[in-house]
Amino acid sequence: MRILITGAAGMVGRKLIGRLVRDGSVGGKRIAALDLHDIVAPALPEAAGIESTAFTGDLADEGATEALIARKPDLVYHLAGVVSGEAEANFDLGYRVNLDGTRRLFDAIRLSGHRPKVIFTSSIAVFGAPFPEVIPDDFFNTPMTSYGTQKLMGEALLADYSRRGFFDGVGIRLPTICVRPGKPNKAASGFFSGIIREPLAGQEAILPVPRSVVHTHASPRSAVGFLIHAATIDTDRIGPRRNLTMPGVGVTVGEQIDSLTRIAGPKVAALIKEVQDPTIWAIVQNWPTRFEAKRSRDLGFTAETSFDQIVQAHVEDELGGKLPAL
Numbered sequence: 620m621r622i623l624i625t626g627a628a629g630m631v632g633r634k635l636i637g638r639l640v641r642d643g644s645v646g647g648k649r650i651a652a653l654d655l656h657d658i659v660a661p662a663l664p665e666a667a668g669i670e671s672t673a674f675t676g677d678l679a680d681e682g683a684t685e686a687l688i689a690r691k692p693d694l695v696y697h698l699a700g701v702v703s704g705e706a707e708a709n710f711d712l713g714y715r716v717n718l719d720g721t722r723r724l725f726d727a728i729r730l731s732g733h734r735p736k737v738i739f740t741s742s743i744a745v746f747g748a749p750f751p752e753v754i755p756d757d758f759f760n761t762p763m764t765s766y767g768t769q770k771l772m773g774e775a776l777l778a779d780y781s782r783r784g785f786f787d788g789v790g791i792r793l794p795t796i797c798v799r800p801g802k803p804n805k806a807a808s809g810f811f812s813g814i815i816r817e818p819l820a821g822q823e824a825i826l827p828v829p830r831s832v833v834h835t836h837a838s839p840r841s842a843v844g845f846l847i848h849a850a851t852i853d854t855d856r857i858g859p860r861r862n863l864t865m866p867g868v869g870v871t872v873g874e875q876i877d878s879l880t881r882i883a884g885p886k887v888a889a890l891i892k893e894v895q896d897p898t899i900w901a902i903v904q905n906w907p908t909r910f911e912a913k914r915s916r917d918l919g920f921t922a923e924t925s926f927d928q929i930v931q932a933h934v935e936d937e938l939g940g941k942l943p944a945l
Contacts, residue, residue, distance in 0.1 A: 626698030627655035646851035678720030684727035702806035706766035717769035729785040763905035790862035798933035827896035830873035833908040869909030
């Protein structure tokens, strides 16, 4: 099996690569090759028996996607994208990467005549206010940001190209992935991870929104699990509605901080400083809160059931199981 991963240098991409290399197979099929693409050079994993090749560039550039698809991947993970805050700040860049790049990739597959399975990472940003307390699977797609609009367009393309038989696609609407390791990115949701990650590293974190904000999260572990399961599921079970809202943990920011306090103690939680940011608040207050995610759960997708588990996963996976000594 040959696997193509776009956005391979990103956090989720790196985590996915690590899991694929450890497993050595997907759905019982041995992985023979990994084609890894990003705007910056992805790191090549050390994996006996798996050929790994790095590609760099912009998917929206002429010929970029055709070269990738010419290698005839059996499975395509399309993770590449401009994050929410950056897509809102830079309108042209967001549409170039999130829409034009996606369509070029899908068209390269269509024109090749090769029919791989395609897993597309979408977002809960495809939904827009006003929201019920718990958002059902059939809730209106009325995004309130450019990023959400771009992702919704990608979902529509995925469903139509799958309907036409050009490829076999599954779209997974990710909740906010938390706790993201590494440095902060330009996502408007970045503070959800920052208020956990930085204090656990003994550093101050800024909370730019009220503690009453409700949001749904899943760990990087769960995100990778979603991607693996999506690649193995029989799409006849999904039907024509190819885009699925993933499960997650819906909590207030205050409950996030409560979890941090239980696990790491009040001195660690005291490193969070509340400084409201009107720009971030304007984006976040139009985001969805909790999700039913019944379709995905019925199809076997799983995530954490408490935010304590999400914090603990970060401590285990990124901190070697060690808490800061404060």
